[in-house]
Amino acid sequence: MPQQRWALATPQREAAIALAQSVQLHPYLTQVLLNRGIDTPEAAQVFLQPELQVLPSPAEDFPDLAKAIALLQGAIAQGQLIGICGDYDADGMTSTALLLRALRALGGQVVQAIPSRMQEGYGINRRIVDDFRQQGVQLILTVDNGIAAHDPVAYARELGLAVLITDHHDLPPELPNANAILNPKLIREESPYRGVAGVGVAYLLAVSLAQIMRQTQEMTAPLLELFTLGTIADLAPLTGVNRRWVRRGLGLLPNSRLAGVQALNQVTGVNEENGSLKPEAIGFRLGPRINAVGRLADPQIVIDLLTTDDSGVALEKALRCEEINQLRRRLCELIEQEAIAHLQANPPDLLRDRVLLLVQPEWHHGVIGIVASRLVERYGVPVFIGIYEDEARQHVRGSARGIPEFNVFDGLQACAGILEKFGGHRAAGGFSLKAENLEVMRSRLVRFANQHLQPEHLKPLVTIDVQTSLKDLTFELYQQIDQLHPCGIQNPDPVFWTPNVRVLEQQGMGQNRAHLRLLVAEDDNPNVALKAIGWRMGDHCPIPNRVDIAYKLRLNEWNGKRSIELELVGLRLPANGTGQIPPPKVQTTIPAATTQAPIPPSSISQSSAAALPQKPAPQLALFPSPNAARAANLPAELPGVPFVFNRRRYRCRVVPQATSRILQIHNAEGNLLTIAPKEKRGQLTRTGGEAEWVDLTQPFYASLMQSALNALQLSEKDDWIKKKTN
Structure with a gap:
């Protein structure tokens, strides 16, 4: 059990x-409300109809909001170049896209930069400050980062640049010397704005600026969609204004005004449900595809996806996100399996230590945070996972995930003296340090965990x-x-x-x-x-x-x-x-008679x-059982690399021709789709029938073809990974 x-x-x-x-409501559900602290009819009505809530002006709760608006309004009026420094997670990328759209719509001249996850790590740095200065930037605006960036902010100020920080992460003991700081951790705890993520701060700033400039008519809905994407993907609390605005945004996303969101909906198969999306459609379908890019590839792909108005460009970028996400899933599975195997071979004493610190050289930094979450689910203790950043194994960079009774940020604070860099919040964080300090970090984490966790806490709740x-x-x-x-x-x-x-x-x-x-x-x-x-x-x-x-x-x-x-x-x-x-x-x-393709x-x-099995797509059918294949005079195992698309199984292969190569995709009925390079039409040959031309630009065939190419690429990647791990 x-x-x-x-x-x-x-x-x-x-x-x-x-x-x-x-x-x-049914008493079962009002018991749920009571569990959430909603114990009066008035509070219940506001919860069930969040639009009834009377919101204070954001300027009342954010003391630097007026100063921030003045900085941006002045920069726009004077034609100054504004530089946005974002982050490579879903919150940071949606925040960056949101402010790019908003400031450009308001007449601002804007450029943006996101640090390299692999080479630089989280947050603004001196290299970005120098690049902005060379481009002529006069105002730097951080989104979803900057609250602990003392050195880069001080450096920018020394160079004569103004700095506006928007962030939501936990506060360091001393704040950077910025011209203005917007962070919900700086406002009163009972404020409805207290739980906004980085994209929520960006949304508040953009809408407040648009209201001052009297230009909110066409802006608010697209910005609200980006707010909704980023808020859910960043696991921000769905209380206060987040609940109100996310509920409204979920109603907009199925018929999005943003070409990029339309393309993501198309590629991932997210459909409208009762006129609105459910948060899990974003949390499990859209969000991971955005996050995967920041973990494994260039975040500019997502920025282009969410800022373009060209449907062709949007579909191209969305398919690229899908491809990268498939690679991300495979890497996560491999690293999780290796981590479990390592822990089985070297069993930790979790009852004694109450925390897990694991460092390996060959893992990919972009996905170790996901693996840390899975290990928390499996072992029930806080997990800190790191990789060696260099071949000499002198520097370690890692991610951490916690359990309800363990504050990750506080745990990192307990190691502050030996960490080169760290940040995060209660549930998750990141860190870097010299490898020589690993054992010191382990001992400090063990001491901190034993101070805050009891043995009964060491099981999933x-x-x-x-x-x-x-x-x-x-x-x-x-x-x-x-x-x-x-x-x-x-x-x-x-x-x-x-x-x-x-x-x-x-x-x-x-x-x-x-x-x-x-x-x-x-x-x-x-x-x-x-x-x-x-x-x-x-x-x-x-x-x-x-x-x-x-x-x-x-x-x-x-x-x-x-x-x-x-x-x-x-x-x-x-x-x-x-x-x-x-x-x-x-x-x-x-x-076998009821088996659907494994997913x-x-x-x-x-x-x-939970809704499996699904209705088969009309174009192509599932692979049958071997008996059914024999009855249809089909080979039990068709040639090529297997892959899953729209919950169906296919096989694909590349076949050399005289002067080129063609892609073949088989299905279980014996149908064959043949695709030549750079062609917009493919040949579909059905069993017992003649070949017919199909339009490869149609969403179904375009996505099927991309999934086949992804499978072929992943097959090559698997061989590479096996060689590396062997």
């Missing part, structure tokens, strides 16, 4: 019923809102949950639990049987049986035939039918502590995955 600790909210049945009568009966999990309840959206950080999806359910069926599913699928029922309602899926829980199969389950609700729509399913987040033995392990005949694979768990959102 999973090693978890469950935190059950205290039931408040009478208060939940009273609040339910006031706001017309499952926070649960309310106990429910399976018979009450209706479509009406699921629809009412929409009123609590957008859900995310500090406003998570409701988590329900049901004790002592019977496991009627269980099986492994997906690639490598990584996931767990159950059919569960209750003794007093034997006719109500619901499907449940546990992502990354396949290792626990088989489980006892009686368990307590914790879950979120998901809607499955397939073949015209709709059903409620459970997304498992927790499993444990019932209160009596016993459960009978089912006999060995338990099925651990899905029958890597990182490639789909949890919400969309």
Whole structure:
């Protein structure tokens, strides 16, 4: 069974019923509101309808906002060149794109720069200051960085440049000597603006400037879309103005005015749902593709994607983001596997140390933060992962991820004397140091962890809102949950639990049987049986035939039918502590007749995955089972490199010709798509039929072709990685 600790909210049945009568919600959901500290009808109405909230003027809460507006307004009026220094994560790139669009629309002359993740690391530096000065920049504007950049800011001021810092990261003991600083950590804690991310600060600044200049008509909606993308991708809390503006922005994104967002929606298959997107569509589909570029490639790709108005350029950049994200997923899988293997070969004493510090030479710095998060999920302790930056292994650069009881930024502060550079916030951070100080860092982190963590903290935490009966999990309840959206950080999806359910069926599913699928029922309602899926829980199969389950609700729509399913987040033995392990005949694979193409768990959102199986695309079909292939007189294994597109499996290969090479893509029906270099049409030969020409610029064929090319490139990359690791 999973090693978890469950935190059950205290039931408040009478208060939940009273609040339910006031706001017309199911008592299960008003219990959720009570758990969030929303305990009056007035507070509940504002939460459910955030537009009712009366917001203070941003100028009242940000003391330097008027000064910042004056700096920008003066620079625009005098034709001065403004230099934006951004960051290479989704928050920093969306912030940069937002202010580029806004300042140019307001008549500003603007250039931008983002430091190299691999060569320079996070934040503004002297090289960027020098480059700006050579270009003629007179005002430097940082976004999502700068709050700890004392030396570069002082250097810029010495050169006669003005500096405006916009950031949201935790404050150092002393602030840089900038002309103005906008950071929500500097304002009152009860302010509705307190939780904005870097893109939120940029949005506040841009809209406030546009209002002063009386030019908000056409600007606000596109800026709000970028705000929504960056806020969700950066895991900012969905409370205060974030909840209000993200809710509004999610309604705009399906029919975006931005060519880049339209292209991302097209490439990732994100569709409109009830007139709006769900946050997980961004968090699991759009955001990772933006973030992947900053981790592995040139952030300028994303800046161009989000600032272009040319749909052709946008599609090209979106396909490039998709390609890079596939490489990112593969690298994450390889590094995670290597990290687990290393820890199995060299088991740490986590009960003694209560923190994990892992440094390896061959890993890619751009993805180690993601791997750190996965190791936190697996081991339940804070994780610090580093790589050696040079062949001599003299310098280390790393990323850190924490657990609720461990403040990562404070942990790095405890190591400040030996770190060359560090930054971050409570949940995550980055650092660099000389390799000779690694053991000192380890000892300081162990001491800090032992001061702040108890042994019971060293298991993944499952926070649960309310106990429910399976018979009450209706479509009406699921629809009412929409009123609590957008859900995310500090406003998570409701988590329900049901004790002592019977496991009627269980099986492994997906690639490598990584996931767990159950059919569960209750003794007093034997006719109500619901499907449940546990992502990354396949290792626990088989489980006892009686368990307590914790879950979120998901809607499955397939073949015209709709059903409620459970997304498992927790499993444990019932209160009596016993459960009978089912006999060995338990099925651990899905029958071939119903098997869908396996999908890597990182490639789909949890919400969309809960809806599997999906309706096949009309153009191309799934690969059949070997028996079906023989019945259709097809080879059981078609030639080429396998890949997945739109949840379907294909194979592709490059075939030499007399003077060129062609790309071939096979599907299971025996259809063959042949593509020649630089051609806008391809030849589709169907089984038993004649060849026909298809337009490769159509979104389906363009994305299919790009996925095939990505698979071929990844196949070569795998060979390279194997050689490096061997």
